[in-house]
Each structure stands twice: as structure tokens, then as C-alpha cells.
Amino acid sequence: MEPMLTTIGLTKNFGGLTAVNNVNFSIYPGDAQSIIGPNGAGKSTFFKLISGEIKPSRGKIMFNGKDITKLPQTKVSHRGIAVAYQITNIFPLLTVFENVRVAAQSRKTTFNFWSKAESHSEISDQALHILEEIGLIQFRHDIAANLSHGDQKRLEIGIALATKPELLLLDEPTAGLSPTETRQTIELIKNISEHLTIILVEHKMTVVMEVSDKITVLHYGSLLAQGSPEDIRNNEEVRRVYLGGVKM
Amino acid sequence: MAELQSQAAHAATTPAVMSPWDKVVNLVSRYPVAFMTLFFILFPFVVPYQALATQIIIWGLFALGYNVCLGYTGMLSFGHAAYFGVGSYTLGIVLIRLWENVWFGLACATFMGGITALVLGYLCIKRRGIYFALLTLAFAQLLYFVAFQWVNLTGGDNGLRNIPAVPLALPGFSVDIHDPLRFYFFVLFFVVLALLLLQRILQSPFGRVLEAVRENDPRARSCGYETSNVRWLAFIVSGAISGLAGGLYALYLHFVGIESLYWVTSGQILMITLLGGMGSFIGPFIGAGVFLFLEDVLSAITVNWMIFLGTVFILCVLFFPDGIWGTFVKLIGRKSALKR
Ligand SMILES: Nc1ncnc2c1ncn2[C@@H]1O[C@H](COP(=O)(O)OP(=O)(O)OP(=O)(O)O)[C@@H](O)[C@H]1O
Ligand SMILES: [Mg+2]
Numbered sequence A: 001m002e003p004m005l006t007t008i009g010l011t012k013n014f015g016g017l018t019a020v021n022n023v024n025f026s027i028y029p030g031d032a033q034s035i036i037g038p039n040g041a042g043k044s045t046f047f048k049l050i051s052g053e054i055k056p057s058r059g060k061i062m063f064n065g066k067d068i069t070k071l072p073q074t075k076v077s078h079r080g081i082a083v084a085y086q087i088t089n090i091f092p093l094l095t096v097f098e099n100v101r102v103a104a105q106s107r108k109t110t111f112n113f114w115s116k117a118e119s120h121s122e123i124s125d126q127a128l129h130i131l132e133e134i135g136l137i138q139f140r141h142d143i144a145a146n147l148s149h150g151d152q153k154r155l156e157i158g159i160a161l162a163t164k165p166e167l168l169l170l171d172e173p174t175a176g177l178s179p180t181e182t183r184q185t186i187e188l189i190k191n192i193s194e195h196l197t198i199i200l201v202e203h204k205m206t207v208v209m210e211v212s213d214k215i216t217v218l219h220y221g222s223l224l225a226q227g228s229p230e231d232i233r234n235n236e237e238v239r240r241v242y243l244g245g246v247k248m
Numbered sequence B: 001m002a003e004l005q006s007q008a009a010h011a012a013t014t015p016a017v018m019s020p021w022d023k024v025v026n027l028v029s030r031y032p033v034a035f036m037t038l039f040f041i042l043f044p045f046v047v048p049y050q051a052l053a054t055q056i057i058i059w060g061l062f063a064l065g066y067n068v069c070l071g072y073t074g075m076l077s078f079g080h081a082a083y084f085g086v087g088s089y090t091l092g093i094v095l096i097r098l099w100e101n102v103w104f105g106l107a108c109a110t111f112m113g114g115i116t117a118l119v120l121g122y123l124c125i126k127r128r129g130i131y132f133a134l135l136t137l138a139f140a141q142l143l144y145f146v147a148f149q150w151v152n153l154t155g156g157d158n159g160l161r162n163i164p165a166v167p168l169a170l171p172g173f174s175v176d177i178h179d180p181l182r183f184y185f186f187v188l189f190f191v192v193l194a195l196l197l198l199q200r201i202l203q204s205p206f207g208r209v210l211e212a213v214r215e216n217d218p219r220a221r222s223c224g225y226e227t228s229n230v231r232w233l234a235f236i237v238s239g240a241i242s243g244l245a246g247g248l249y250a251l252y253l254h255f256v257g258i259e260s261l262y263w264v265t266s267g268q269i270l271m272i273t274l275l276g277g278m279g280s281f282i283g284p285f286i287g288a289g290v291f292l293f294l295e296d297v298l299s300a301i302t303v304n305w306m307i308f309l310g311t312v313f314i315l316c317v318l319f320f321p322d323g324i325w326g327t328f329v330k331l332i333g334r335k336s337a338l339k340r
Helices: A043-050 A073-079 A096-105 A121-133 A149-162 A179-195 A205-211 A229-234 A236-241 B002-009 B020-030 B032-045 B050-073 B081-098 B102-124 B129-149 B180-203 B205-215 B217-222 B227-253 B263-276 B282-301 B305-319 B323-331
Strands: A005-014 A017-027 A032-036 A058-063 A081-084 A167-171 A197-201 A214-219 A222-227 B168-170 B173-175
Touching (some): A017 A214, A017 A222, A043 A167, A096 A121, A121 A149, B032 B050, B032 B282, B050 B205, B050 B282, B081 B102, B081 B129, B081 B263, B102 B168, B263 B282, B263 B305
Parallel strands (some): A032 A214, A167 A197
Antiparallel strands (some): A214 A222, B168 B173
16 A cells, blocks of 8 residues: 655755754555654644645655645645644634634635525535534534634634545644543544544643554654654653653 | 524524514614615715715725725725726726716726726735735825826826716616716615625625635635635725726716825725724725714814814724724624624
């Protein structure tokens, strides 16, 4: 089987700082992988490179056998890669329903001026379906900005899901969540990973260990280790630079 | 699912028990265009003189077009004088030189407003925020100086004079529209047309993308929307409506002043929109009404009326950032229902 996504020597310099350094990474269809690493390791930057939001200084990104390195962000989105951002990135004054509906609409139509937006029932149905999946259906009429932090984090995932991705990049989806909310989000991610390929960035090791088939460790932008949760847990170097202070 | 969906479609929730006041508010929010049409039909009979009513709906129409940029897409343009002025000059030049037909003149004004926005928009739209505002201002001033210099075509400093008062050609007969009340209803026809058109656009999938772009442009882009194209198109629609308003204004005055292209006009339309409240249909017209009424009253008292109007504006922005209509809507606590 071919990998779904492969990065070859992926590098990003910000002036003198190398945020992502010569990273080779690949993920197969249906897998759920995690990327861990200390703050500033370059995890979010790695996601921004894959999603086309920023362009690499060097290296190549292959998705479904095609080179997408130079593709603009909007095109990458249409190829089937979506991001749920670390810093909540929703449409604050739209309703919860409209947040997801407008994201779902992106797969169908933009320059349609004459029909009513809600008359496109397959789009609305998809949005409602996603709202049920992420557990926000009862808040669908509320203004998104009024949701709690935890609910906004899940709406963030909902927006990403609505663009019908093949590959979903989740950037710290449980950051700042209570234990109960974290539990809900873990269940959500497990559900999603049944039908989608996922790359997860997380600091909470419980989440990482429970969800991922394979873990990649980044340190100062470089790949430090890669392997099964078991391997990573027992890796001396990883323990030294990262896991030392973290409960496993 | 079907039940959920019909609920979602009618996001305006209806309380179980409604007072008569609530019923009125509910009706107005459901059918803003019908309500406004009704109101505007009565409007010329309640203002001090009919010409004021005409001015108010023309500037209201201009503000409505401006609002497509500011209120619905979140683009602060400081150069909308360009599209209004181009509309005015186009109508004047067409009527004087090409064809004495009002319909054709207004169609050309709308078209040229849109084309100007298409060209200038292309050059401005990649920038955001203050850079966008400054670019739009710079291009509008450029047009002002072109009109100033091109005396043969525009009359330069003296303005474009003697726009003929041609009757309105209708199939089979023609009507003299230069009686104030008839002209008012002629303008109202275009206002209602623009309102209907905009309502349709704003409720369409494209209208929803506009709102998404206003709320969070980077996120809209990450959802796969080419947001600069979306903003460009909104800018063109806005320019076309502004051009139509400019054409109507020239028809009303039989004259185009060079100041129609001046930055003061751009500032005025921004003021009117903020005063009334952005992001609604009614706000721009309320803004135009308050602005022109105050101008009318204050300028009769003092030559320094701009100082007073400026003060009112500053107080309004400081204490009622949602504008008159926005504040009113918030007060009755139905912001989401009345938004459109
Ligand atoms: N646009 C930018 N310009 C300059 N430096 C940047 C930029 N974006 C990120 N960086 C730097 O690149 C490094 C990697 O940042 P990144 O956000 O990818 O880290 P991260 O692994 O996601 O960290 P965290 O766990 O805190 O989210 C950091 O040192 C950051 O300061
Ligand atoms: Mg990060």
C-alpha cells in the first residue's frame, strides 16, 4: 500500500530559526499517528506546511501520490486535508450551525447567488449530522462566540470535518479542557479515526497513548524518534528530552 | 432530521406568547424589504419637504451598497466616492452626449460603477485593513484629479452642468418625472429593486460565504474558499449599487459636482453607514435620514454645521458603536433575528 501523505526532507526556516528541520514522515490510509514534542518543537509549523498555509524552505510533500508542495492552501483543502487549529479559529458571530454549514458548503458551491443557502438540503443535513457527531446539536442556534472553550474546541473539529477531508490534522484538540471534556474529545477522535486518517498533536500523553498507532517525536524541529507507543515510552532519549516530567 | 432542518432554516426563534409589539418586531424582521417599502411609500408625506425624502433614499441606497463592503464583508473602503462619482458622471455624460434615455443612463451608471470597482478592486483587494483603506482612498483621489483636469468631458471645477430633464420613456408613452413626488417614487423603484436583489444575494450560498469571510477570512480560506475572489466580487456589487445611487443623484440635481468624487464623499458615506449601523438593510437608510436631516437643520442655523454633525458622529461611535439601528435592535434583544 502507498502512503497517503509523505514528507521528504521538509524544512522551514524563519530567519535564523529552523522551526522544522529535514523531517521525513509518512502516514498510511486509515492510520492515526501522533506528533509530540516540547513547546516550540515545530509541530504546528509542520501542520501549516502540510496544509499549504505556509510554504517550506526545502523539501517535498506528497499526498495521494501527487506533489502538493507548491499548492495554495485552498487547493490543498479541496484535495482533502483539513486542520483543526490549536488556537480556536471559528466564525465567532455566526451560529454554531452556520459555522459547520458554511464549511460544508465549500465542497459544493461558492458563487451561487440565487438559491437560498438553506435550500441545499444535502449541505444542511451534513452539517446537522456533524453537529450530532461532535455533540453540539443542542447549541445549533447559538452564536458560536458564546460557547464554552471546550465546546468551541469541538466546533473547531466540526468545521474541519465538514470539509470532508481524507486526512485530518488535529492540533492539540484537548488543550485547556477539563478531564470530562477531554474524555468526550478522546471518544470523538476515536470515532473519527474509524473512517478518517488522522495526525494528532498533543501534550496529554494519555490521549496520545490511547489514540495513536504510531508516534513521532519532534525536538527543535528535527525528528528525534518514531515508533509504536510502546517504543516511544521506552525510548531513553525521548524520556530525557520530553517525557521526563510527564506522567505516562 | 427533516424537522431539525426546517428549524435550522428558521433560525429566528419565535417565543410561545407574543405581545403585539413582539408580533410587529417579528414581522419586520421576517420581511424587512416589504416593511421598508411600505414605510418609504408613506415617507415623503411626513418629511418637511419631498426633496429631502428623495435625497435620503438616494444616500440610503449608496450606503446600502457601501454596506455590502463594510457590514457584510468587513472591508473598510475609504474610496467609495469613486463609484458614486463615476455613476454620476456617466449618467450626465450619457444623457448629454449619447442618448437622452433615463433607463439607458442609469444602466450605464450602474455598469460603470461596477467596472470601476472591478478594476480598482483588483488593485486593492490583496491588501487588508488600513492598507486596503488607504489604497481605495488613493485611487479615488486619482479619479478626482482626472475629472478635475479633463475639463472637456467633465466640466472640471465647474462640474457637469445642464443635464437634460428628459421624460421617462415607458412602453407606449412617457412620463415627466421632474415633479418632486414623481421623481421620489421613480427613485424608490430602484431602491426596492436593489433591496430585493441584495436580499436574494445575502441569503444565497454566496452571501453566506461573505459573512464567513467577514467573520474570519483565514478560516474561510482554510475551508477552501478563494476569499480574495469573494471579496473582489462583493466589492464589484458594492461599486455597481454605488454607481446607480450616483446616477440617480445626478438625475436629481441635473448636475454633477466635482466634489462627488472627492474624499469628503467617501467619508460621508462611511459616517452615514456607521451612524445607522452596519450589517443591516435598515441601518444605512436611518443613517442617511439622520445625517441629512441634521445637515438640513444645522446648516440653516450655522455655517459651521459640520462641527456639530462631527460631534454627533463622534458621540455616536463612542457610545453606540452598533449605530442607531444596531443599538435599537440590541435593546429589544433580537439581534440575530433582525440581522438580515
Ligand atoms: N511565523 C513565524 N515567524 C517566526 N517564527 C515562528 C513563526 N511561527 C512559529 N515560529 C517559531 O517556530 C518555532 C516552532 O513553533 P510551533 O508553533 O511550530 O511550535 P509547536 O511545536 O507547535 O509549539 P506548541 O507546543 O507551543 O504549540 C517556535 O520557536 C516559534 O517561535
Ligand atoms: Mg503548536
